[in-house]
Structure formats: C-alpha cells, structure tokens
Amino acid sequence: MPSGTKIDFEAIDILSIALPARGEKLLYDARAKGLALRLRASGARTWIAVERTAARTVRTTLGDARHLPLEAAHRLLAAGPQNRSDVANDALFGPDATIAEVLTRFLASGEAGRWKPGTIRNMKAVTKMHILPHFGGHEVRALTPEEVNRWHLDITAKSSAVRMALSTLSGLMLYAEDHGLREPGSNPCRGLRRKQHGKRGQMMSPDAVRRLWAALDRLQDRIPDACDAVRLLFLTGARRSEILSLEWDRIVGARAVLEDSKAGPRTIWLNAPARELLAIRKGTAKGQFVFPAPRSKGPMKVLDRAWTLIRQEGGLGNIRVHDLRHHFASVGVSNGIDLRLIGQLLGHNDIDSTIGYAHLATDALARSASKVSRRIERSLRGDGHGRPVRKRKADPVRILSVKEATHA
Template identity: 55%
Template sequence: MRNADRFDLADLDISTIDLPASGERSLRDSVVPALALRVRSSGSRSWVVLRTKDGKTVRETLGDAVSVPLASARLMASGPVVAKSPIKEITEPDERLFKPAATVADMLPRFLTFGANGRWKPSTGRQMESVGRTCILPLLGDRKLQDITPQDVACWHRDVTAQTSSARMALSTLSGLMLFAEDHGVRPAGSNPCRGLRKKAKGHRGRHLPPGSVKRLWAALDRLHGRMPDYCDAVRLLLLTGARRSEVLGLQWDLIAGPRAVLEDSKSGPRTIWLNAPAREILDARRAASASLYVFPSPRIDGPLTAMDAPWRAILKEAGLSGMRLHDLRHHFASVAVSNGIDIRLVGQLLGHRDIDSTLGYAHLATGALTKSASRVSSIIDRSMNAGATPKPRHQCQKPTSRSRRALAAAVASSGEARHA
C-alpha cells in the first residue's frame, strides 16, 4: 500500500488526523506492523490488516476506527486469522461471535472493546491489551472458553510467571474475560477458572522497615544528593508522603498549593497528596532552582522523569541494603500511620485508596492502638457498672506514702530475719 508511514498509533488522535486531498492514506502501526489506519478523503477512518500472501499484499478491513478501540484492533491484527467481514462496535451480544464454541481469541477483542468504553482508565486498557497480545493469545488463543479448567489456568499462570513480571495483570485480564464469557452465556455462571489464584502479592503489604534501615537509607540519600539530586529528592518525598512513584515523578508545580498537591488523575482517579513540613521544605528548595513545569523534569524529553530503577539500585548499594522495593516506602508510610493509632479511613485517604478494602491490609498493625482503645472502653464500662456500688473505705483506696512504704519494707525485712533465725 502506498504512503504507508509507520507510527505508534496510540500517540495519534484519530479524529483529528488530516485527510488526504484525494484518494486514501495509510498509517502503519509500529507496535503491530500488520495493522494500519486507513484514512480517506471522504472522511472515513478504518482499521485494516496488511498480509503478504504469495508475494502479494492482501488487505482486509477490520472495522471503523472510531468504533473499534486501538487495543482491540491490535489484538485482531496480531492473530493468525482475520475476520473477512467488517467488525462493528458490539453493544449487544452477537450470536455469531458469542457462540458456545467461542475461543479466547474470538472474545478477547470484544472484552477489551467493552472495557474501553469508560469502564477502565486508558492506561489500564493499554496494559490489558499488551498482556493479552503477549501472554494470553499465544498460549490460550485457540482454546474454547467453555473448555478451560482451573488446572489449565494454573499451568498457564505458572508459565507466564516464569516469563514476565506482568503475570498479575495477565491473570486479572484473563479472569475478567472469563466473567465476560459468563455474562454472555459462553460459560456457566460462577465457573471462573481463575478463581482462587492470587492476583495480588500479599507478602509486602503492611510491613515496617527496620528503623536502622530507614536511617541508613536517609544517610545514603544525603551522600548521593550531589550526584543525583532529582532521584534523591524523589525518594525522600516517597518516604515522607506515602505517594506512588508515578504520582511523585509526575508532579507539576501548578498542582501544588500550600500543604497539598491536587492530582487530576492517578491510579485511583483524582486525589490529593498531603505534604508535611519536611516535604514542603524539599519542594520549596526545588522550586527556587526550577524553570520547568515539572517538579522532576526529564533531562532528555519535554516531560517528567518516568523511571528510576537504576538510581534506586545505586541508592540501595550506597546504603548497604538489599531486597527493598521502591514501593516498600509507601507500605512503610502506611504501617507507621496505622501502628500509631491513625484511623484506618484517614490512612486510606492519605494513600489515595479508592475503597477501604485496599487499606484493610494494614489493619493488623493497629495492635497497640487497639489495645489502648480496648482498655479505655473497658474502664468506662467498669466505672458505669460500679457507679452505684458502696464505695470502698478510703484507707483501703489510699495510695501508700513514702513513709508507709519504708515502714512496710522494714517490717518485711524484720519478718524475714525472724523466720531465718
């Protein structure tokens, strides 16, 4: 196809692409090379797949690019078989596509289309499309949805876990697909074969970092500040605020007002990061020396820093620590808050959790605060129960004076000497 330029189609706004003066133009996807966006002078925009067969390029149309999300088009284009008729947006179950013998490859694009219509955040949709294309379709794409068993999923998950760090997202995506299949009658209700497999790692939730480790980490940040000031300040803010890495690295100055930073979007939607005095001191020092829109600007592109894996390893090495994840700083913040008696709901607001269930993983750390609260409640109940009782004689309730304690000690000593004699 002529005029087939290559782009990451996720970076383009399909509705605003300039139309050719006449004829058509195709934009090839750099992520899935077989996929292209075809725009015509008439205004139509559609997904097409380009295949080479017998030395010739064969083009097949997938559907309207405005109706079918890019994630779904990429999945359909990456498969070995492409539908021979245009695929339209699905709003109601399609009997031809959602037949009992439907395969994972048949239903996954429709599942992603369903979620892309406001159900998921765009970043979540892109992650699900990626793990679907790389982790689900190659191993399970030709399997019938109704035939997949918990044992099949367990074997698949074991293989995926050994190959990629995205196994949790892959499992969540497959689980959602199975529920989608139940909703459309392809699987019996309540038969999700992913049930029972752990989707979230629980081992790091609610863990205190040892005080010595925190001190060593902070000292290492002071020593390395001259070499990597941006990354050291970012780690300090993570430890002081409990914010997520992406939230700190993506901070913009105009979103910070006094003791808070108001984020228009985060993993859990709009939320506020509350800034204590040490965090504000760090930001004030950076603002005085900054000419960028971002608190942590990237030295290579017009945008913020996006990754800090290598600097974090260097910081841990300087501190003499190992096995500590950057996300553990967030868990430590929450652990300190809960174990010092801060209400679990307030901790959830500080962390930006969408619901209380996300915060309850730290509830077991509130032992000290709960013990004090239980003692206080029991004391109140005890006083109320004994309010009408006959008061004890004052001499029995009086606290022993220093003189009486000395006299008692002397009497005990004399009694002991007498028994010994």
C-alpha cells in the first residue's frame, strides 16, 4: 500500500504489512489523527506522532510498534509533546538507557524471524566479545563517532569479526533512533563500514587457476566430494553454504532454485561444465543432498580440512574458499558485465554489496575506451591521408574444450 494511506490499525496485524523495498513510508491511523506507522526497508516498524504547527510539521518517535501496543501509542499521542520524556521515549527504556540494556531488546527483536539463526548467533558472539566490554555501561544517547572510530581501529587489529561487530553496533544505533533514544540520523557508525571494504574483487592468476584445477584432478579419488564442491564453487560463484546444502530437487535444468540462502530466495545459474559435473554425480546419488555428510543424514557442513589439503597440493598460498567467489565476480566485471547483473548472479540483495568490484568495471571501461579510440584513430588516418588501414587476416575460429573454457 502506498505511503500516506489511512488504515484502521485496530483491525489489522501491523506485522503483516509489507515493508517498502527501499527507504521508508508512512501509514496513518484512520481513528487517531496524527498517529502514523513508519515502515523502513531495514525492518523497523515505529509509531510516530505527526504534529503540525504554524511554522512546520514535526514528527516525533513514540516507540517500536512491535513492542508498543496501539493503545499505548494512543496514550502517548494524547499526552502531547510537553508530557513526553525527552524525545518521546517509548517507556521501554529510560532516557539514560545504557547500551547493555538496549542490546538485549535489540537482539530479541531480530529473533522473531527478522534474522537467520546463524546471523543471530554471530551477533551475540561479537556482542559478548567486542561490544559489551567496551560500551556496555555507556549511555546510548552519548556514544560519539570518535569513540566508535577508536573502538573500530582497536578490534580491527585484534579480530577478523570486525565487520559483524560494526554491523551489530550500527544496527543497535538505528534501533535506538527508532525508539527515540538518539536523534534521527545520528548513527555514530556511519561511514565506517563502507571505508573498510576497500577493493574486494581480485582475480586469481591464470597460473593459480591451472594449479588449482591440477590439484583437484590429483586429489579427486582421495576426496571426491570436496573436489567436486570446490569445482562448483569456482564455476558458479555461489556461497559455500549454498553449494554444500544443495538438494537434487532444487536443480531445474540450468538453474538451482534456492528457497532460502543468506540473502533470501535466489537462483544459482549453472553453466555447461557445472551441469556436466552434476550429471556425473547424479548417476551415483543415493540421497536428497548433492553433497551428503559422510556420517549423518544431512549435507556436508565444512570444507576447511579438505581445502587446506587442496591449497597445499596446488601451492596456492593462503587463498580462501571465498576467494573463488571473488574470482567468479571479478572475471565477469572485468569482461564488461554490468555490476547489477553480477549482483544477481552472486545473490546480492542490493548494489552496495557488489560495489566493491567497481574498480574492475572501471578498468574494463578504460580498456574498451582505448579500443574505441584506436579504431577511430585508424579510421581518421585512412580517410584523411589516403592511407587506408590494412586489414589483419582474421584468426581461425577454434572451439575451446570444457577445460580450456574453465581455465580462461
């Protein structure tokens, strides 16, 4: 439903209202003038008071609509601005609420289906290890960008979980804004997450790719499932969890259709070598999973030990399994494929997740611009000076084998 619509909130479950694809929208209460439900793409559902004065319209946060009943929102609206605490605190927290106090409810708000169980576990882990020891006693409203920046530099030097820790703290600050504990737009984590990405897309060298494939061939009889899983990761750019948990009935022709992945439902596109590999495995399959666990009924869970062996066999240094996904994306971007299409192939929810490969797209554009410039220059020389450019004899067309195409 469009922003500005009036709704009888007493007759509807507010959790059933669809969130906007991006940004936010306001839905107004048909019974209480000035009460609105603000919906954000981030998942926040917040009661706000919309009050008009002679000079301007003021929007004041009343509280999280998932925890604050409609009746309580009506009472806060009727109380008027003068009788509401500080910035319309929703009575779940006092104006001096600490980060430790708010964190508990923030994490609980995501357990009702908003986040995946694995995400919640990771958030709780970084909360215990990195956030509470540093900021647990801080007042939420008083946390500054300078304090967050020092904390971020400190944990960057100590832990590989820095991205999850920063994301969790940033989400907490947005939650605090929705509850009136901080001014809107005052998130002290703003800007840090984008700065830390740097250039994420890097291609493996052709020699490294050849050594990887040769190592897989040599180890195929010893660890066949792991070798096939690594090949599929390389050929599809899929996440490790998506390949290891893949089920046969999700594969339809050239696609693997996943009901639930890290970013929700998505499709993995299967090229000819990937389909050939799966067809070979299908001939000996006995269960529902493409890569069944060796000693249980579920799928394979880990590749760590096998990947260490593969890296050592191929002399690949400290290349990670996830770097295969980066390589897939980098090859696509470097060959001129649009970032939005790359994002769809990788299963990204938004373009921000793919933007780390933008420098490769710029390189591809620069090469294309050079080719166009050279052709224009040749054309001008031929027309302007009477020296037509000699055409080169075309190279004979040769069809690449599957292995050659894979190595390219």
